[in-house]
Amino acid sequence: MVILPDECVSPHVAMAQRDHVRLEWRRPYQALERARPVAWTCFCRATVYELLESAGQAFLRRTVQLDGRHEVHETSVRPINEARTIWTALLTGRTR
Ligand SMILES: [Zn+2]
Structure with a gap:
């Protein structure tokens, strides 16, 4: 696909770098109320990542866009600074 x-x-x-850190992706379970996305990756890719924050805590969400359905997984909830560090590592291929 040319964009x-x-x-x-x-x-x-x-x-992802060869020695990247593997995040634990789990089924969504509403651990953080009123979480809102504050950053996201481009929707032109089949896999979209979001950083969601609420009340000083945050987690990452991964959505794989399949034919007619979406497969959603999330990381555990962490302090915002820690989650932002993971977000940066994700964007740069150091974790996935
Ligand atoms: Zn794009």
């Missing part, structure tokens, strides 16, 4: 750069306004995740 012109100016069609993408959100970041794309970098290719």
Whole structure:
């Protein structure tokens, strides 16, 4: 698929590094009330990542867009600073 750069306004995740840290992705379970997305990756990719925050805590959500359905997984809830560090590592391929 060819996408012109100016069609993408959100970041794309970098290719995972060979020694990247593997996050534990679990089924969503509403652990954090009123969590709202504060960052997300570009929807042009089949897999979209979001960073959701609420009341000083945060987690990451991964949505795989399949034909006609979405497969959603989330990390555990962590302090916001820790989650933001993980988010940056995700974007740069250091974790996945
Ligand atoms: Zn894109």
